[in-house]
Amino acid sequence: MTRWLTEAVPRGRVAAFRTLIYLFVAADLVIFTPWVRTRVSVPGDLYQPLLVGRLLPLPTPTETLVTVIFWALLLLALLAATGRAPRLLGWAVCALYLEWMIIAMSYGKVDHDRFGLLVALAVLPTAGRARHGDPTRTEAGGWALRVTQIAVICTYFLAAFAKLRFGGLDWLTGSVLARAIIRRGTDLADLIAQVPYLLIVAQFGIVAFELLSPVVFFLPPRWRHAMVGFFYSFHAVTIATITISFAPHLAAMTSFLPLERVRPLVWARRLVRRDTPDDAPPADPTEADPVPTGQRSTDANPVPTGQGPAGSGAEPALDGQASALGRPLGP
Template identity: 80%
Template sequence: MNRVTAWVTEAVPRGRIAAFRTLVYLFVAADLVVFTPWVRHHASTPGDLYQPLLAGRLLHLPTPTPLIVHGIFWALLVLGLAAATGRAPRLLGWAVFALYFEWMIIAMSYGKVDHDRIGLLVALAALPTAGRARHGDPTRTEAGGWALRVTQIAVVCTYFLAAFAKVRFGGLDWVTSSVLARAIIRRGTELADLIAGVPYLLILAQFGIMLFELGSPVIFFVKPRWRNWVVAFFYSFHVVTFATITISFAPHLAALASFLSLEKIRPVTWARGFLARRRGHVREHERPVV
C-alpha cells in the first residue's frame, strides 16, 4: 500500500462515522425546511424557465412538476430522518443521495448555482460505502476513513477553487476591487457598515480571503492536535461572513465537520446518564424517613 492510498483510507473509529452520518442526514432534513424551502416554489415555476445543469442534461432528468417536486420533498424528508438513525446505511444512504442530488438539480437549474453544496453531496455519495457504524464504537474502519477523506478533500477544494474562480473571472484585480463593498450595500448588516467605514479595511479583507482560500490545503499538513484549531478558524470565517453580509454556508459547514473527532460527542449516552441520575435523585427523595 503506497502512501497516497494509506492516507486516503486512513482508518477512523466507527463511532465517528456514525456521528457524522447522523449529523449529515439530520442536516438534509433541516435543509429542506429551514435553509432552502424556496426550492419547493419551483413546483409552480413555468417549465420553459428550467435550464438543467450539465448533470441533469446528461442524465435526461425530467422537467420539474408539482408531483416531482413535492414527491421528492416528502420522500427525502422521511428517508433523511430514517437514515440519521444509522439503520440500513447502504439502502437509505443511496436513496437519500439520489433524491438530494435531484433536489439540487431542481434548485440550481433556474439561473443560480451555489458552490457550498459540493462537500455535502460528496459526503452523501461516500457515506453509504462506509457500512454499518454505531455511536461510540472505537473499532477502526478504512472504508469509513475513505468516506471522510473524500469529503474533506471536497471541502478544501471548495475553498481553493473559489480562489481560482476569483482570479479566473475577476483577475488579480479582484483583491483591490469593490466586491465586498457591493455585497455590503446589497445585504450588509450594521456590523458590516461599521467595518466599511474603516479606510482600506475591505481591501485588506479581500486580500485575507484570497490568502485563506489558497492556503486552505494546509489543514492536511498540520499535526492532529492543531487541526481542531484550524477547523475552528474555518468556522469563525463563516461566522464573520454571516454576521457581516448574511451569506450562509450551512451545507459546507456540515461537511466541514468531517475533520472533527465527532465520536467524542455522544448526546444519547449523555441523555441516558442524565435521566439515570435524575431517577436516582428522585428515588433518594422518595425514601421514607426512619
C-alpha cells in the same frame, strides 16, 4: 497515498457524521431550501438543467414531481439518520437530494457551498454499518471522511481560483465586499466598512486563506483542529456581516472533527439519572454515627463526676445525666 486516503477512524465517528449529515438534509428541506418547491410555478422554458441534468436526462420539474421528491427525501433522510440499512437508504437519499439540487440550481444560480455535502452523501453508503460510540476502527469509514474533507478544501481552493480566473487581480482591489455590504450587510458590516482600506485588506485575506487551505492536511491533529476552528470562525464573521451562512459546507466540514466524543443521548441519560430522586428511605441519624450506650452526652464540654469545683453545680448536673443514661450515682 493509499494509506493516507484510507486512514482508519473509529466507527463511532462515522456513525455520528452519518447522523449529522442526514439530519441536515432533512433540515435543509424545511429551513434552507423550501423555496425549491416554488420552482413549479416558473414556466418550463426557463428551466435550463445543469450538465448532469442534460446527460441523464432528467424531466422538467412539475408540481407532482417536486412534491414526491420532497416528502420521500424528508422521510428517507430521517430513517437514514438512525443508521439502519446504510447502503439502501444512503443511495436513495443521495439520488433524491442530487435531483433536488439540480432542480434548485437550474434556473440561473449555482451555489458552490453544496459540493462537500453532495460528496458526503455519495460516499457515506460505502462506509458500511457503524454504531455510535464504537471505538473499532474502519478504513472504509476513514476513506468516506477523507474524501469529504478533500471536497471541503476543494471548495475553498477552487473558489479562490474562480475569483482570480474571472475577476483577475481586480477582485482583490475592487469593491466586491462593499457591494455585498450594500446589498445585504448588517449593522456590524456598516461599522467595518467605515474603516479605511479594511475591506481591501479583507479581500486579500480571503483569497490568501482559500489558496492556503490545503495546508490543513499537513498539520498535526491538534493544529489541524485549530485551523478548522479558524474556518468556522471565518464563516461566523461572514454570517454576522453579510448574512451568508454556507450551512451545507459547515455540515460537511465536521468530517474533520472527532465527532465520536459528542454523545448527546448519553449526556441526556446521565442528566436524567442525576436529577432522579433517590427512592431509598433516609438513614436513621442514630445509626449513621452510633455512640455506645453510656457515652452520649448533651453537654458540649462534659466534666467528669466528682471533678467539678465545689459549689459550681457541676456534680448535680452530671448526676442527672448519669441517671438519664442508667448509670449508678456516686463514685
